[in-house]
Amino acid sequence: MESYSQIAWLIPLFPLVAFLVLMAFGRQWRELGPYVGIIATLASFILSLLVWIERLGDKADNYTWNALEWLKVGDVSIRMGFEINNLNALMLVIVSLVSLLVNVYSKGYMHGDDRITVFFGYVSLFTFAMLGVVISENLLELYIFWELVGLGSFLLIGFWYHKPEARAAAKKAFIMTRIGDLGLLIAILLLFWYIPSHSLDFTSIHNALSEQLIPDHIVTWVAILIFIGAIGKSGQFPLHTWLPDAMEGPTPISALIHAATMVAAGVYLVARTFDIFQASAVAMDVVAYVGAFTAILAATIGVAQNDIKRILAYSTVSQLGYMMLALGISSTITAGMFHLFTHAFFKALLFLGAGSIIHAVHTQNIHEMGGLAKKMKITTWTFAIGTLALSGIPPFSGFWSKDAILYEAYHGEHWGLFAIGLIAAFFTAFYMARLFFLVFLGKPRGTSEAHESPSVMTVPLVILAILALGAGFVQTPFNGWFGEWLTGTETAEHEGAGLVMIVSTIAGLLGIYLGYMMYLNNRISREIISGPAPWLHKLVQNKYYLDELYSAIIVKPLKALGSMLILFDEFIVDGIVRLSAAAVGGVGKVGSRVQNGQVQTYGLLTLLGLLILALALVGRRFI
Known part of the structure; x- marks a missing residue:
């Protein structure tokens, strides 16, 4: 009997078929179009879930199929196929689940749009590309799907192309991510040149590194060039400026891109090629310090933004910096991937919650909202859960994954990075408290006609809220199941974990308390910074003029x-x-x-x- 891993190639095929069908018959299937996208993504999710459950068994073997000879030049054969291991089995579930919920949510959010079938077709293409990245058996195949993800993002960000801002944002995203992609391409060419067999599959790369067939300085350059590719897709400094502008696309696309797909691709790439980074201490330091700088940079910018989606966008940039920081200072991928896992749920929840708000009040400026808690109870409670998870408040999922990253910095005695992580956590809690208090608990401002979104939009919010609340318990200082399953290594005792948990919780609570005193209680002036130092407020509000x-x-x-x-x-x-x-x-x-x-x-x-x-x-x- 075949295992589910052997038919995992069907997972990306379902959304590909949906894309082809919608592009061929979209105009005639205006009412059926959303269902085609939803059914295809549901099929991908069910099969992904079965693959993941199958791999929960003890020491499940990796499955690789690469019998398709794509290109043969002399004695060099380039093959295509797919590979299933614990890392990409986890990513398959994350990507397909979030994509499914976004598809369901979009049926309500995009209702009435003249190009709704085109929208669902583009979403299906994007999902196909991301799932292809996840199961690719070699770096060249991954790069092909990687570029297709870029195309999908271009189409979705610029979906409302009649708006000049959307066209500009789509072009900006496409061009800036291409800069990073050039680095990845050069890395692939270097590996092809220096690996004697010219094989680009991950097993051959691992073996070449183990046998030290690649010179050390080349390994460093390859790792840094791969990271440049990740910088582009995951919006790390200095290629981060496209990601907030991507908010010009429909809000469900913001959730899809910023939660579990495109921006997660960069983190996944580093985790997938972690062997290469571990072989170079210089490359690991580059990843850690770029991630830390990005985390604090984006967190401070988020404090002074007024557009609800842009606040969440800079939050995404900051959290991705956390993930890169974790990968750069850890001996395993556990902490970084754990934060990617939890972030996928609470960030998708926050973006879809923002879409529910925008759907009700028809504005994105948080200063034009207020008092929505009485009129949008489901959105309010689910958004509150997402806010607490992102702010790192126990027992919500973001607390456990952020704490795991801070513990890695503490345990490795990276005191500077540990301090940056705490400061970024404080700013994160502050700007999320500012957003929540102004939008939901503040004085009503022009929101008299606001009402709760339809169930097709609120049900995905509830599901994501449950995951944002409980997903973190798979990896705690008292339960190392997630890391042990993901990496196959036992989790060491967490000495000092209690201290880190206390300190990180205090940082988050202080941020929320300051937000409460400034934006709800009004005992602290909102001009506490802009008054004595207006230049500083203007500098941050204008995103450091980058x-x-x-x-x-x-x-x-x-x-x-x-x-x-x-x-x-x-x-x-x-x-x-x-x-x-x-x-x-x-x-x-x-x-x-x-x-x-x-x-x-x-x-x-x-x-x-x-x-x-x-x-x-x-x-x-x-x-």
Whole structure:
């Protein structure tokens, strides 16, 4: 009897078929379109769940199929296939579950949109690409799906292409992630060159590293280049500025991209190639410090934003920084992947909750909301659970996974990184408290017509809220099941874990308390920072002017260079072409006048020819 792992190739196939069907028959299936997407994703989730349950058994063997020979050059054969292990079995469940809930939610949120079938088709394509990334058997195959994820994000972010902001955001996301993708491509080429067998499957890469077949400095460069690819997809500094702008897409897409799919791809890539990073201490430090800097940078920016989706977007950037920090300082992938696991649920919950709010009040500015707790009870309670989970308050899931990261920094005596993690946790709790108190408990402001969203939107919120509450218990200082199952290694005793838990909880509670005193109780002035230091508030509100800096040092010089090249092309290249064409045309005109069939013209030309010949002979004689 075949195992479920042997038919796991069907998991990405279901959404691919849905995409093809919706693109072929979408206009005729306007009412059925959403159901096609939902059913396909449901099939992927059920099979993913069966694969995951199958792998819960003791020491389940990895399954690899790579019998498809895609390309053969000489003795080098490039194969395609799929691989199932504990890491990607977990990712299959996360991606398919969140995608399923987003599809169900979108049926209500996108109701009435003229291009609703196109929307569900794009979502299916995006889901297919991400599931392909997860089960890819080698790096080249992963890269192909990786690029397809970029295409899907471009289509979804720019779905409302009639809005100039959406078009600009889609182009920005596509171009900035391509910068990172170039790093990943170069890393793949280096591995292909230095691995004697030229095999790019993960087993061959592991063996090459174990046998030290790749020079140490090349390993470092490969790891850093792979991380550059992850920086692009996961919105790490300095390629993070596309991710908040991606909020111009429909809100369900914000949840899909920011929770468990595109941005998680970078973290998954580092975890999938963790052998390479472990072989280079320099690369591990790069991952840790870039992640830590991104976490604190985005957390401070989130404090001063007023758009509910952008606050959550910068929160995503910050939490992804936490994940990278964990991967850079740990000997295993447990802490980083554990936070990815919990974050997928509570961040999807928060984005879909934000969509429910926007659906009700038709604004994204938190200062134009207020008092929604009385009118949107389900959204309020589920959003509160997501807020507490993100803020790292026990016993919600985000507390356990964030605590695991802080413990890794504490246990490894990375005191600077530990301090950054605590400060970022404080800011996270503060800006989420600010958001929650202003939107749900503050004074009503223009929300008189607000009402609860339909059940097709609230049911996914409830499911995600349950997961945001309970998912963290799979890995605690008292229960190391998640890490043991994921990595196959026993969890060591957590000395000092209690102290870390207390300190991290205090940081989160202080952030919430400060938010309460400033935005609900009003005992602390909201101008506590902007009053004495307005420049600092303006600096943070304008995202440290990084977009303006990039525009000044990259965009404008490139545009100037482009203008110069256009002038060169128009006056030099095109000028030569036009001159050549004019010369040929002139010769043709002269020839047409000469070859006119008149005898006297031919006689005159003959006489001129004889005269020229005679002059040439005379000149040659004297010379």
